[in-house]
Amino acid sequence: MSVNSQYASALRELKTKQAHLLEEVGDQWRTPEDLFWGINAVFGPFDMDLFTDGDNAHCARYYTAEDNALTQDWTADLNGGKGFANPPYSRPCKDEDGNDMTGMITIMNKAKTERDQGAKLAFLIRGVPSETWWPELADHICFIKGRVGFKLPDWFIPANDKQKASSAGFAGAIAIFDKEWRGGPISYIHRDSLRAQGKKLLDMVEAAAEKKAATYITGTIETRPDTAEQGEPIIAPQVSAKIDIEEQIAKVLTEPANSVWPIEVLTLVEQAFSANPNTKTEFRQQTLCERVNQRLLDNVLKNDIIAELNSMLARCEQVEDAA
Structure with a gap:
């Protein structure tokens, strides 16, 4: 159920302005596509984007400012899936009913509560442990090596030539809330590694979408014998229907290859x-x-796990140069 608030109203008004200043962007800085899909490859797949302005969502399902994510039941809505969030950092504010809408302390407390109820969450946050809101009780913190930069929202129209985003960025981290997490409390991954993995997935999605589009269009070419010359191809009306790109993404990313495994897992495999x-x-x-x-x-x-692995490998064809 959508709610009204000064925060949501101000955001709607901001998005409809004819020109913007950088200082107005506030909470609406967008996570770069390749960075998101890299995080998705390592810690996903994600089913829902928890904090969005409606235009910057990375998942098919998402909450907006009107929904007020802090009043929603994440665990029930995720239904066993995983949630992603690039949360708002603005000062705490409330909706018209007095419910918190922003505030990192409140957001992190909400994440812990939902985690305890079974939700699996990944938060892209500033990598600053000195902050009062720092998620000490997260199940895992992955520090990102290399500064993280964010994109201007699609609706941003610069008021003048000075309204250009800085490329400096800031230190970033990924906070994992998942009571089934079995790895260590801390890990590190380079920003460029995440972006490279993300680009691979984006390339796969683009290729799948292009193939789907070509197949769809080819399949709708028909001959209209009553008005067209013999053998003249036409495109049937169905070609204007929306091609289901989300379906292609789901096929590619349902079970993305994980490159970060808990030490316990890697140890048994190496044995x-x-x-x-x-x-x-x-x-x-x-x-x-x-x-x-x-x-x-x-x-x-x-x-028993080791015995099972040995049995599996015993049936595998040997690779002479593997030893």
């Missing part, structure tokens, strides 16, 4: 490869990591 040195390949390692991670979540004993 298996040590016993079967001529079987190691990148694909097999990824497969075993997925299997081990699931077995640990199912509370299977480590000795």
Whole structure:
């Protein structure tokens, strides 16, 4: 149910202005596409964007300022999926009913509460542990090496030539709230690595979308014998229908390859490869990591997991140069 507030009203008015100043952007700085999809590849896939202005959402489902995310049931809405957030950093404000709408302390407390109820969340935040709102009780903090820059919103119209975004950026981190997390409390990943992984996914999505579009258009070419010359192709009215790009994204990203595994997972996989040195390949390692991670979540004993991995590798064709 949408709510009204001074915050939401001011945002609607801002988006309709004919020109903007950088200082007006406030909470609406946009996460770069490649950075988001890189985070999605490592910690997703994400099903919902929790804090958006309606135009900058990265997921098919999202909350807007009118929805007031802090009044929503994230756990129920995610329904087992994962949520992403680039949260607002503005000073605390409330909606017309007195509910908090912004304020990082409140947002982080909300994340902990939802996590305890089963929600799985990833927050892209400033990497500044000295902040009073710093999520000490997050299950994992991944510090991003290299400063993180953000994009101006699509609706931003510069009032003059001075309204250009700075490329300086700031230190960033990814806070994971997930009570099933089995890795260590802290890790590090370079910004360029995230962006590179994100670009790979974007390229895959673009290729899939182009293929879908070409197939769709080709499939709607018909011959109209009553008015067209014999063999004259025409495009049927269906071609104007919206091509389901979200479907293509879902196919590519339903189970993206994870490149960050808990130490416990990697240790068991390496033990298996040590016993079967001529079987190691990148694909097999990824497969075993997925299997081990699931077995640990199912509370299977480590000795039984190792036995299962050894049995799997014993059936694999050997790679002579793997040892």
